[in-house]
Amino acid sequence: MMTDLPLDQVRTLLAVVDEGTFDAAAAALHVTPSAVSQRVKALEQRTGRVLLLRTKPVRPTESGEIVVRFARQLARLEHDTRSELGMSGATEPTRVTVAVNADSLATWFLPALTRVPREPRLCFELHREDEARTAELLREGLVMAAVTSSPDPVTGCSVRALGRMRYLAAASPGFAARHFDGRPLPEALVEAPVMTFDRRDDLQDAFARGLRRGAGGASAVRHAVPTSEGFLDSVVAGLGWGMVPEVQAQPLLADGHLISLAPERPLDVPLHWQQWKLDSPALAAVADAVTATAAEALRR
Numbered sequence: 001m002m003t004d005l006p007l008d009q010v011r012t013l014l015a016v017v018d019e020g021t022f023d024a025a026a027a028a029l030h031v032t033p034s035a036v037s038q039r040v041k042a043l044e045q046r047t048g049r050v051l052l053l054r055t056k057p058v059r060p061t062e063s064g065e066i067v068v069r070f071a072r073q074l075a076r077l078e079h080d081t082r083s084e085l086g087m088s089g090a091t092e093p094t095r096v097t098v099a100v101n102a103d104s105l106a107t108w109f110l111p112a113l114t115r116v117p118r119e120p121r122l123c124f125e126l127h128r129e130d131e132a133r134t135a136e137l138l139r140e141g142l143v144m145a146a147v148t149s150s151p152d153p154v155t156g157c158s159v160r161a162l163g164r165m166r167y168l169a170a171a172s173p174g175f176a177a178r179h180f181d182g183r184p185l186p187e188a189l190v191e192a193p194v195m196t197f198d199r200r201d202d203l204q205d206a207f208a209r210g211l212r213r214g215a216g217g218a219s220a221v222r223h224a225v226p227t228s229e230g231f232l233d234s235v236v237a238g239l240g241w242g243m244v245p246e247v248q249a250q251p252l253l254a255d256g257h258l259i260s261l262a263p264e265r266p267l268d269v270p271l272h273w274q275q276w277k278l279d280s281p282a283l284a285a286v287a288d289a290v291t292a293t294a295a296e297a298l299r300r
Contacts, residue, residue: 005067007074009043012036013051013064014071020057043067060140069141069156073276076144080280093121094282099134099146100126102197103165103245104271106228109147112293116285130200131271138274144283145275147290157274162291163298164268168249169207169261171241176259179241185261186211194218195234195242198226203243207267243267247297271298 015025016036026033044051051064060068079094100109105128113124127134127143134146138154153159171180179192189208196204201224205217223240225231228248235242236257244258246266252258273290275283 005043005046005070009039009046010067010071010074012039013043013060014068014075016040016052016058017060017064017068022058065140066155069139072141072144073156073278076276076278076280076283080282093123095123095125096145096282096286097125097127097143098286099129099137099143099148101131101134101147101271102128102226102228104131104147107165107245107247108293108297109290111297112290113286115289115293120282120285122282122286130197131269133200135274138276144278144280145273145286148272148274149269150274151270151272154274156277158277159272159274160287160291162271162273162294163300164270166246166299167203167207167243167267167269168246168253168263169204169241169265169267170235170244170249170253170258171261172236172238173256173259175238175241176261180261186215189218190216191219191221193221193223193240195231195240196222196224197228197231198224203267203269204241207243207262207265210267211262211265268299 012025012029015028016022019025019028022033022036022040026036029036040052047063047067049063050061051067053059053061105126116122127137129137131147131149134143134148135150135154137143138146138148138157147162151159151161175192180188186208189211194204204222208218209216221240223234225234228245231242232244232248232252234240235244236252241261244252249258249260253260271294273287273294275287
């Protein structure tokens with residue numbers, strides 16, 4: 001079906017989504033708002049689907065996301081082709097968009113980007129999102145690749161395993177003395193204040209459910225700190241206990257700033273690399289660097 005879609009209409013739809021309004025898309029494309037509206041309507045008639053929700057800003061429907069993803073992939077292929085042919089206008093750096101979870105970003109992912117060859121010239125645009133939701137950005141066509149916990153490939157994407165990120169339940173010595181001394185850990189977790197990344201963070205609850213054999217999650221007394229570094233600092237400061245990436249926890253455990261609440265019960269989160277199925281030198285270079293670094297930094 002995609003080969004029958006007029007490219008000017010596809011590009012126009014993408015411009016409307018990126019710019020947010022028909023008028024702004026018209027200005028970006030140097031055409032009239034009426035022309036933009038006609039192209040989008042023609043594309044919707046050709047596909048037989050509503051592609052845009054006429055809100056402010058406009059939002060693509062589920063069908064619209066498919067066409068938007070196709071438009072972004074098409075733009076990437078066009079750029080790569082022009083670059084390989086040495087055509088004018090293709091000398092600007094290639095922008096590579098990647099969704100990555102905060103803990104990977106704070107530990108092993110940035111070193112991976114330093115291993116990407118200097119040619120072709122790249123610009124990275126990183127979107128921070130939980131590993132369980134990064135695939136949504138791929139599905140919406142907002143990013144070209146993602147570090148995700150899902151082994152199931154998004155439509156039009158390939159997937160490869162990266163390894164497992166290990167988390168340890170940790171707390172400051174003072175916090176542990178106040179809340180855990182002399183009490184069975186599963187029982188104490190019901191009341192001990194807990195750190196979370198945000199309201200959707202389930203990692204601490206998953207650990208508690210595992211200890212309590214599914215009888216319930218962590219305490220209702222919970223603090224949300226939405227950065228990996230801030231989360232770690234909060235645990236060290238004694239604000240609550242939390243699941244800390246092993247690589248961050250190890251030096252703090254060694255110098256006594258943290259103690260492990262259950263050394264025999266680590267929690268492993270599998271990570272995968274998903275990317276568009278494109279023959280793109282830029283995307284291939286990033287994928288190679290990411291998988292090589294993950295092989296060294298993550299558990300197999």
